[in-house]
Amino acid sequence: MPDPLTTLETAADVTTFQVLDAEGRRRESPGGEPFAPYVAELTDDLVRAMYRDMVLTRAFDAQATSLQRQGELGLWAPSLGQEGAQIGSAHALRRRDYVFPSYREHGVAHVRGMDLSLILPLFRGTQHGGWDVHTHNFHLYSIVIGSHxxxxxxxxxxxxxxxxxxxxETDRDRAVVCYFGDGASSQGDVNEALVFAASTAAPVVFFVQNNQWAISVPAATQSPVALAQRGSGFGxxxxxxxxxxxxxxYAVSRAALDRARSGGGPTFIEAVTYRMGAHTTSDDPSRYRASEEEERWAAKDPISRVRRHLEAEGVADQEFFAAVDHDADELATFTRDRCRAFAAGGAVEMFDHVYQAPHPLVAADREEFVAFENGFADADATGGAA
Known part of the structure; x- marks a missing residue:
């Protein structure tokens, strides 16, 4: 299959690739459309799976947001509105591909097969990570913006x-995808990563979710040109x-991942989306953006768009949608119950997974900390006299 990305040119006006319009209608693909072979892979079963995954991800996300408001989580980073970018790109991955998320890629984690409740201990403050990164080739969340x-x-x-x-060899060739937001694209770490990826032809797909707002800073302030043009500056x-x-x-990510696995090097993808909720639950978006803007983007909701498409094509009935909603309700209930069951272990656990193998300095620190804690127990046993 020819590499569709070699046909891309840098231009002042960036064309945004689209298969479904805001009403869920399938676009007519012009002749020679570079991503057409990958669009052809979008079977009814796959589109239905994407719809289900988006609905379940939103149910989990909404429940986690509510749990934070109820004091069960210290903080939460909602993914509301960004399910389309995450679910579509995640379905393009193969099992051996590896994902480096930022901190709101809940939909990607779901598609990778991860139990989403394992994300909660990080935000509940009961664990530093919460999951084995090798089980689903899905790395821990990176709270430090852009470092990953x-x-x-x-x-x-x-x-x-x-x-x-x-x-x-299909079962051997691998690729890496790195998810981050428009704000992170201004970080030095991200730009250094682009330099190294370009110079070494690293098999990395940089997937930028441009949700229009880096907390309270609009994307137009972040960059005078479309973010998609930034990658070209690095080659x-x-x-x-x-x-x-x-x-x-899905189509664009499949093309980029195939290119990376074949040795073609990195690709920079800008997914133009919108953060429909707050940056995190500590944020109040009403202080910096207009309700008219939110309403305009709400009309482009990825879940509503795909549902309209499925209904118009006659490939999903009310029984299907009801079953998805039922599964979403069950996931919300499970998430709520599981979250409240997570409890912190002893503080000494902070030393257990610093490195993969035992480290003498960490072991010494652990012993010193245990002795420090035991000192309080000895003081209590002697009535305060250590």
Whole structure:
């Protein structure tokens, strides 16, 4: 299959790739459409699966937001409105591909097969991570904005050196995808990662979810040009995609991942979407953006868009939608109950997973901390006399 990304050109006006319009109607693909082979992979079963995954992700996200408001979580980063970008791109991944998320990629975690409740201990403050990253090739959330882009490129360079790129063997070739937001694109770590990825042809897909707001700073302030043009400055093929169209996100991500696995190097994807809720639950978006803007983007909701498409095509009935809603309700109940059951262990646990292998300095710190804690117990036993 020819590399569709080699046909992309840098231009002042960036065309955003789209399969479904805001009403859920399928666009007529012009002749020679570079992503057409991947659009052809979008079967009815796959689109139905995407719809279900988006609905379940939103149910989990809404429940986690409510739990934070009730004092069960210390903080939460909602993904409301960004389900299309996450679910569409995640379905393009293969099992051996590796994901480096930021801190709101709940939909990607779900598609990778992870128990979403395992995300909650991080925000509840009972664990530093919460899951085994190797089980689903889904790394821990990165709270430090943009720092994980360097980790993603380093991992990609490791894949190269392991010989797992460009072999032509489907079960061997791998790629890395790094998710971050428009705000993170201004971070030094991200730009350094782009330099290393370009110079080493690392098999990394940089997937930027441009949700229009870096907390209270609009995307137009972040960059005078479309974010999709930034990759070109590093010599990385770049593309803009409608982030509220999961079908388009799938096609573009499939092309970029195939390119990375074959040894073609990195790709920069800007998924144009919208953060329909707050940046985190400590944020009040009404202080910096207009309700008219929110209403305009709400009309582009990815879940509503795909539902209208499925109904118009006659490939999903009310029984299907009712079953999805039932599963979403069950997930919400499970999330609520599981969250309240998470309790913190002893403080000594902070030393248990600092490194993969035992480390003498960490072991010494652990012993000193245990002795420190035991000192309080001794004082209590002697009535305060240590």
């Amino acid at each position: 882009a360097l980790h993603a490129v380093g991992y990609g360079m490791g894949i190269q050196r392991d010989g797992d790129v460009g072999t032509g 990385i093929p770049s593309v803009s995609v409608d982030g509220n169209d999961p079908l388009a996100c």
